[in-house]
Amino acid sequence: MKEGKHFNSSDFKAWPSRYRANFFNSLSGFKSINLLATANAKGQLNLAPFFSVQHIGANPPLLSLIFRPETVERHSLSNFRSQGKASLNAVHSDIASRAHQTAAKYPEGVSEFEAVGLHPEKGDFEIPFVAEAHLSMGIEWVSEYKIQANNTLFVVASICEVHIRKPEAILEDGLIEHSLLESLAVNGLDTYYQPKPYKRFAYAEVDKALKEKAWTKD
C-alpha cells in the first residue's frame, strides 16, 4: 500500500468520541449549509442549521434531509412533520456566524431568529424565509425513512417555491452558480469554506476527449 496512514475498525473504536466524530463527519468531504425554518402549531418559529440537504430529483423536484435519532426532542423535526411545510435558506459568508449560533440548544419558545439576529420574511409561502439569505425555498414534507443501522431519519421533501435574491447567479443553462451568492461549503461540524470556481466539464462521452465548458456562454 502506498505511503500515508491506514486506519481500520480497531482504530475507530479506540479513538475518543470527539475525535471520532470529527474524523467521520469530515471523511466524505464538503457539504452544503442551509438553515431550516419551521413553525409549531402556535406559529412559534424555529431555525436550525442543516449540513445534510441533498438533491434527490428534478422532476418532480425533490430533496432530502437527515435528522439525528429522536432521543431528545427535536423541534425542527416535530414542527416539519406536524405542519408539513418548512423553508430552507442557503448560508452565505455574511450570515455564517449567526447561522452557526442557531445550533445552540435554546429552550422551546425562544425563536433562534431573534436570538441570533436574523429576520423572518413572510411571503405567500406558509413558512417565512430568512430575509438575509440570498437563496430560499419553500418545501413540503413527503415521507420519512428510519435508517435501522443507527436510528437516524431520512426525510424526503418536495420543492414548492424558490426565491433567489441575486438572479444574476442563475446561468443561462439553469445552473445556480453558488459562488455568486457567496454560499459557503462546510466540512465536519464547524469548519466553513469559500468555494472558488475551478472547472466546468462537458458531458462525458465514450471515445471523445473530455472538454472543458465555458463557465457562461458569453
Add this chain to the structure above:
Amino acid sequence: MKEGKHFNSSDFKAWPSRYRANFFNSLSGFKSINLLATANAKGQLNLAPFFSVQHIGANPPLLSLIFRPETVERHSLSNFRSQGKASLNAVHSDIASRAHQTAAKYPEGVSEFEAVGLHPEKGDFEIPFVAEAHLSMGIEWVSEYKIQANNTLFVVASICEVHIRKPEAILEDGLIEHSLLESLAVNGLDTYYQPKPYKRFAYAEVDKALKEKAWTKD
C-alpha cells in the same frame, strides 16, 4: 417579498428538462465528489463518480449514497449489492478530469480505470483503491431504501478502512482538512470548485458569544 426572482411549480414544469436538471441539481448547494470502485463476480472493475456520499453516523461509522432509478443497468449498484464491498476515493484537482470522464457510458467489460488512466491499487481490502487518490476508504453494504417518490435508492454502508495519503491533513482533533488534500466540491452536474478555508467556529452555546476557533492548535 424582497428583490430578486421568484419561481413556483408552474415555472418548474414549463422549463426545458435540461434547464430544470441544472437548476435543481445546484439548488441545495455544494457537494462532495468521490469515485466509487466496485467489482463484479468475475473481478472486472467499475469506477463511477458520486456526488451523493453523505455522513450518517460516527459510531458505528456509516455513510450513504444515492443511486438513480434502476431503469437501465447500473453496474456500480449491481456490483456493490451483489459483492457487498466497494471503495470510495475522494477526487482532488489533479484527477478531476479523469474522474469526470468515468461517467461516460462504457460497455460492460470495459474498466473505467483503464479507459481514463487511473490505477487500481490492491491492498488488504477486497476492492482496490484508486492509487492516485489522496483519501480512500473501504466500505461494506448495509441496507437499501427505495425512495417511493421517484424510485431512487438510498444505500447505507459502513466504513471498514480508511487510507489517507497525506496524514498532515488530519488535524489534532480528528478533522480531515480537505483543502490540504486538494479535495474539490461540486455544484450541479459538471461544475467543480476549490474550497478555501474561511472560518472555524466553536461549539454554539446559549448565552455565550460565538467564538472562532483556530484552524489548528498551534
